[in-house]
Amino acid sequence: MLSNLSTAAAGTRDVHSLSLRVMSRRRHPPVVLSSSSSRCHRRNHLIATRASVNTAPRGDVKHAEAKMIERDVLRMGIPSKGRMAEDTLDLLSSSQLSVKKLNPRQYAAKMPAMGDKMEVWFQRASDVVRKVRSGDFDIGILGYDMFAEFGEGADDLVVVHDALRFGECYLALAVPNYGATAGVNSLDELLAMPCWTEENPLRVVTGYQYLAKTFFENVGFENVALVAGDGALEAAPAMGSADIILDLVSTGTTLRENNLKEIEGGRVVESQGVLVANRKSLLERDGCLETVHEMLERLEAHLEAKKLFTVVANMRGSSAEDVASLVMSCDSLKGLQGPTVAPVYTPGADGKPEVNMYAVTICAQKATLYDSVKALRDIGGSGVLVSPLTYVFDEEPARWNLLLDELGMEHDPIRGKEKR
Ligand SMILES: Nc1ncnc2c1ncn2[C@@H]1O[C@H](COP(=O)(O)OP(=O)(O)OP(=O)(O)O)[C@@H](O)[C@H]1O
Ligand SMILES: O=P(O)(O)OC[C@H]1O[C@H](OP(=O)(O)OP(=O)(O)O)[C@H](O)[C@@H]1O
Ligand SMILES: [Mg+2]
Incomplete structure (x- = not known):
């Protein structure tokens, strides 16, 4: 019909x-945002779709299949204008991935943290996604709205990070x-x-x-x-x-x-802002997957740290274990992997150092910081110090394993052998 x-x-x-x-x-079998190969796209983004989706190309435009063009460097596309442009540069800079433009009117730039491996190109968001799709770019950052619109659910495209927490x-x-x-x-x-x-x-x-x-x-x-x-x-x-x-x-x-x-x-x-990649580049271009892994780790380390504060408080107690048990009994003081409890040495009566106080260090969620401070005080904490965190390099980011699943690869291809 x-x-x-x-x-x-x-x-x-x-x-x-x-x-x-x-x-x-019949001519355009349902795939796009509900296909199993687009697992990453689907997460939390499409809200109101009720059925599977058709992939009719935009107007009469036919998209050439992405092909691997010989080049030694990786190419990344980022928005050249609009509100996403500045926020993208800020995020990259906060993640130790600063972009250096030699001249404000040039469209190409370097990312010194990646040495000579990476070129950064400034393009309109619609062109970023088109070029990642065609393979002219290997990776790109842009708003998910533009990615979904111009990417049309193409299988050549993969979402590497679906929540860069800007441009919401x-x-x-x-x-x-x-x-x-x-x-x-x-x-x-x-x-x-x-x-x-x-x-x-x-x-x-x-x-x-x-x-x-x-x-x-x-x-x-x-x-x-x-x-x-x-x-x-x-x-x-x-x-x-x-x-x-x-x-x-x-x-x-x-x-x-x-x-x-x-x-x-x-x-x-x-x-919101997303990091996307060309599937073939990830699978076949030398160094692409390793570079994306490093970028993902740096981005996650920054984004994770943005949610947290380091909280240090002094607490009286008979032993480090007693203090740790007290802290661990409070849900709001769980921290990342449990508290660090260290002895605080004060001069005793005989002049020798003695311990009857401990310094408790936890990572607290910014959103519930005041609850954590109150909980620490309730169990005898004093002199509470709060400082920002810059990076949290935890275990392998969950998004890395999701990406490997999406690519049909076994986990740990960086340190071990790639298997498909
Ligand atoms: N009101 C908004 N609040 C937050 N993010 C927005 C808003 N409007 C747009 N965005 C995000 O920013 C991206 C770029 O939008 P923006 O309007 O800044 O640039 P543009 O559309 O390229 O420029 P112009 O609107 O001048 O053509 C959008 O694709 C979307 O991801
Ligand atoms: O919910 P709000 O906070 O009001 O934001 C929504 C507005 O922001 C964007 O417009 P933009 O400012 O980019 O202007 P444009 O229409 O010229 O693109 C969007 O197209 C809406 O018009
Ligand atoms: Mg606009």
């Missing part, structure tokens, strides 16, 4: 019969608080409105055509026309050029200021 899903130029009611319009599930936002449908949708509070209510017909489809303005198409296919709604738009989409319903919008939301201020509201069931994708 043909879908009524179609693209319409902004500001017109005409619904063009473009290639997007015909999307037979989500892609959601929003409807006007006025007019026909004034009383609409959920997706079901919106789609059940009798006014949307083949001749009068629901016009959705968005810059995320692939995700919109996929979303409406998944909910089985056909009387929809996608209107293309890039910025200030919130103005389109008031101008009469669209009925609703599908756009990024962060604080929700822009929606409120434009008399629009989110609806239940209308969230399409959760987004």
Whole structure:
């Protein structure tokens, strides 16, 4: 059956019969975000999909299969503009992976921590994902929203780190608080409105055509026309050029200021910064997997440390074991791997050092720091010192093992032999 899903130029009611319009599930077998090979993409990101997803390419564009181009260096793409650009550089710098641009107008840069192994290229987020997909870049950092939109669930793409903890936002449908949708509070209510017909489809303005198409296919709604738009989409319903919008939301201020509201069931994708890679590069390009491992470790060490404080307190006790038992009896003082308890030496009556106090060191979650301080005081802790942590290099990051699973590789290919 043909879908009524179609693209319409902004500001017109005409619904063009473009290639997007015909999307037979037989020609494009369901894969993308629900395929087993895309395990990493799926984690927590796609919220509202109800069925498997079709991979129709963007318009008529055919994506060449990623190929391995001979080169000695690895290439990484990062956003050249917009709010992700600065945050990406900040994250890399905080993870001891600073990027050095020789000249502000140049698009290529170095990452000194990686020596001559790595080139960094500044590109628009859409081009970062396109180039990682084609194999021109081996890895990239960008918002998951752009990755999902321009990556189209391609098997050539792999998510290495799905939560870099910046650029948090989500892609959601929003409807006007006025007019026909004034009383609409959920997706079901919106789609059940009798006014949307083949001749009068629901016009959705968005810059995320692939995700919109996929979303409406998944909910089985056909009387929809996608209107293309890039910025200030919130103005389109008031101008009469669209009925609703599908756009990024962060604080929700822009929606409120434009008399629009989110609806239940209308969230399409959760987004934040992600590190992505080309599958073939990881599997076949010399040094790529090792470099990605090192980057992942450095990023995780920084991101993990950002969540924690080191807390040191003095505590009276008859032995280190007694003090440790007291601390371990409190849930909020568990720390990373249990407390470190060290003797504090004070001069005794005879001038010799004696011990009746211990220094307890734990790692406390920033979010619950005050609870930890109170708990320490409750069991006799005093002189509580709190300091930031810079890096936490723990065991092998869980995301590394997930990546190896995704690549069909046995764990520990860096230290041991790779097996597939
Ligand atoms: N309001 C927001 N809050 C947080 N992150 C956002 C927000 N809007 C966008 N982002 C994230 O930042 C990325 C880049 O958005 P941004 O608007 O800064 O750049 P751009 O869209 O390339 O520039 P422009 O909007 O000027 O074309 C988005 O793809 C998304 O991942
Ligand atoms: O929920 P909020 O915190 O209000 O953020 C949401 C707004 O942020 C983005 O726009 P941006 O600032 O990038 O402007 P643009 O529309 O010109 O891209 C997005 O497209 C929304 O309009
Ligand atoms: Mg923007």
